[in-house]
Amino acid sequence: MSDLHDLCRFISRPVTNQYITQLKAYLKSGIPSTYTVEEAYNYTNGIEEEPTTTTTPLHIICQNIPTNGTEEELLVVSEMISVLFEYGAGWSFTDINNETPGCILIKRNMKDSVAFNQIVEAGVRAELILRKVNDNIEFIEASDEEEVPELVESEEQTENAQEDISQIKGNTLEVDPQSTNLDPAEHQETYLNTKLQYKDDALVTSNKDGVMMSWEHNLMQMGCNSLFKNREDDPEEEMVVLNIGFGMGIIDTMIQDKKPFKHYICEPHPDVLEKLKKDGWYQKPNVVILEGRWQDKVAELLSEGVFFNGIYYDTYSEHYSDMLELFDLIVGLLKPQGIFSFFNGLGADRQVIYEVYKKLVEIDLSNYGLQISFTDINLPTLEVWDDIKRSYWNCPVYYHPEVKFVDL
Template structure:
């Protein structure tokens, strides 16, 4: 263990300005803010193997900062965390216990819930980690956009000019990449944990998923071979909350709007939980139309067997939403028929990523009525609470760019939901991995900013 690591364990009290001074000096001397205990151990013991865990100075601060600190000490700790992030500390590194710094704070807060000691510093540092995670995700996205830029050579003069500009351009790109590496952001998957699936696995690749056999078993929809949990019955209460949300705008519309046809769209049928609830809600709207967009052939077959194709107010859009919703937009703008706009839209698909959601937002703003409401199953990083919090904040920023306002309704998700009492086992025993481990569900309610 290095002197930097010792410092972050707070060996002496009070925690004063000398801690900041020493930390700053170590960082200025070239010790990385991401320098791990494991790396220090390997260096001291002449071990050349790459360590498999990453216990950073930020982990140590979160683990060893005392509970009974003064206000002045709290400010020192906050400044130390800020200084580490300034020098590239990673917010999502995992230690030997597979915990990020944020995970450590969550665990320590739970331990002290009934204690008198002031643990406010943990809330402050926790928010600093969330903010760092959001910055890292935004930075990584910009880097990826930068790498996609293409330069077109129009003539020899332009080519010569570009050759002169390339060195500076490459330098800027490398600087940005280094910043992104220092931030060490997580992947932008809808369920961003340590993924051991191949890029072409059904859980990671949509086309692979659409070609994969599914089966409905024990109140769940799973991939037949890999046992990926596509949808499960524990989501019932969340679907009830969602159906109430996306159908509420039809009742709250103005008189002129309420005379128009009520349209509700669900993207991703799954087990049909929310669609059954939507049907019940729309009974009071005789002119209502219920659109369902579904791409998987096994799910479509299940819908046919269960009679969804025969329901008079249901319109099935067979195919990927990327194709069908764009067709809906195109046909509305080019045909003489009345355009279709929606009072409520819900999105819950499998094997799609956050980037797909950003593309969906482009379409949502073209399909949603002025008073309409959009929502989705918010499982963004929900198997690690700190990542769930990061995506919550990131989502607000991204939606604002589309003129949309996002508010969250908190819904408790007790552990009892994941226990099958009849079979006396966890519901996750029958699937490949759990995709939920957070105590609170953040239900998104998304509207146009002016509404």
């Protein structure tokens, strides 16, 4: 522990403006806002090794915000958090318990606090900056002999960007452009060449990653109901719907039960297409199968004058950046009153990241003239991961999304 870390423990009460003054003094003197307890320990004990965990001042504050704090004290705490962020504190560093500052607040039942909100907002800002940084990466043309691309980005951008890479049902939120990891959960080409196996309650890859699991049944029902909302306004409406990603066919079976006029299914994986054939989906008169990735097949529909009352998106081994590209197509394919929905697993392996992505997706959709609303669904603790390589769901509440054009 250093003096900075001690300050963040609020040992002396009340917590007055003096705390802010002292914090600023430390930071101005050159102590980094991200100075960790581990670094302080190693420094004191002459250990040269780089620590692997990062318990930052923000962690300590979150661990010590007084539960009996007065309004004035909590204002001071909130100002201290703002100051730390101004000086470059990170929202997603993890401590020895693999917890971010936001995780600590959740554990302390402080998810509704101002501090938690500040952390989520910092996360949204960091993700937006990270995207800019990635956009600004330039690949310097390699000479004939030397084919290694060089990354160019400003130092400040690199410092401010957060490194968070989070798995969601095989979808990473961001792709590491230099990654050579050919994990099927991360790389679509590898995934499409990976054998899949249908089990009773799951569709899994040969390396035991869960592509789809039957615990999502109710979430699929919510998704299906959203796609048919237009029918509530006009029972005579000839419903044309599109589902991207067949998986176990759970939502597609529900869609069929609602007897749509036309039901498009987009799916690229050969083993899943085989299943579609075996189960007679090709014979259904109102079903159109688009064999291939949505990036190719759904984009083609733009020139064919097909418009949808409902579009659902639930793929595997894709990234949030893919979803951003999909939004380009959604605005072109959705009827004016149409509804777009998706499996909302964005960042769902860590609750605070789930909250960050809830806000981020809202911001991104608003850039397209689309508005999103969420219905909260409480989920029990899932005990379904025994035979699955990694869990992609770790949150107590599912935010079911419904997206439509903004009302003008």
